[in-house]
Amino acid sequence: MKDHNPSLEAILNFIVEVEKLKGVLRKTRPVGLERYENSAEHSWHVCLSALVLRDYANEPIDIDKVIRMLLIHDLGEIDAGDQIVYAAVSAQRHEQERAGIQRVLDNLPEDMAGEFLSLWDEFEAGESPESLYARAIDRLPPLLHNLHGGGHSWKENGISREQVLNLNSRIGLGSRSLWESMRRKLDQAAEEDLL
């Protein structure tokens, strides 16, 4: 048996630390479930959604980079908590989340921590094809949860039809076809007074 391996031990600490994301609650309920979604299962859902929708990105993308981005995109919430997508995004909030992910990444070897922080910064900036696509996918599940769940989160949080349409139109920056499809569903939901 080899001697104690400090790098490996630190990585195992990271693996235990990120478990806390399973306890961070979001604002929508998964389809068919009564409870609120947590940010860990959401992260899985958007990774898989990105993978199966890869052919619908506006620009050529490195899908593996998108998946890595989405695997870590919410780690800052362990310290900062989840915030509804309709809330104003402040510089302060961004810095809270960035400090949060930095604290968690501190357990990892320096080069790996740097790699993940760069990915997170790229995601947050929303300028590269990968981040535009990843951010589009990140917006999808809450819409589906509302559309299949009586618009519960829109109602609970007093979100208007205009807010839903305005904010989510950014999905089109990553995938025009996805936004066209979701826009149709939202228009239909509006006709049914769901929003």
Added chain:
Amino acid sequence: MKDHNPSLEAILNFIVEVEKLKGVLRKTRPVGLERYENSAEHSWHVCLSALVLRDYANEPIDIDKVIRMLLIHDLGEIDAGDQIVYAAVSAQRHEQERAGIQRVLDNLPEDMAGEFLSLWDEFEAGESPESLYARAIDRLPPLLHNLHGGGHSWKENGISREQVLNLNSRIGLGSRSLWESMRRKLDQAAEEDLL
């Protein structure tokens, strides 16, 4: 606005259908939480764990392939449910899960469904470097949950020290250093009567 896009609609149905994995409960509790873990958040956790432990695989691996494998590895449980890792693995159980994932994949374009079923088969066979590593990582969180949670799942399910050591020694097939580290932790837990 383009016409209705049937392929995209089918993929969106898949994205809603796989939500059900969030309702499949496993046999351990995440560190710090009272409730049982679900298979969706577990899937995220093993994807991220595989990514950060990539340098500890026994053989060179395509880590992006490993992550895709782990993203979909539990989809068969939507129909078949979760089974504790210590249960006897029967051919019948394997076929139940395979039929389950096939049903879910049926929503996807044929080539994509085939790609994912191949990945699942490769994971289940446990012969390629990627599947050996992915299967090693898949065994890690339940050990950490028990080690950080009073051995709750070992006690609840009457799992002996020998069973834990024998079954999990297969972690070494994917990562010898990871198994050495976990073996040390398990020996220490045994000294403390945790198992």
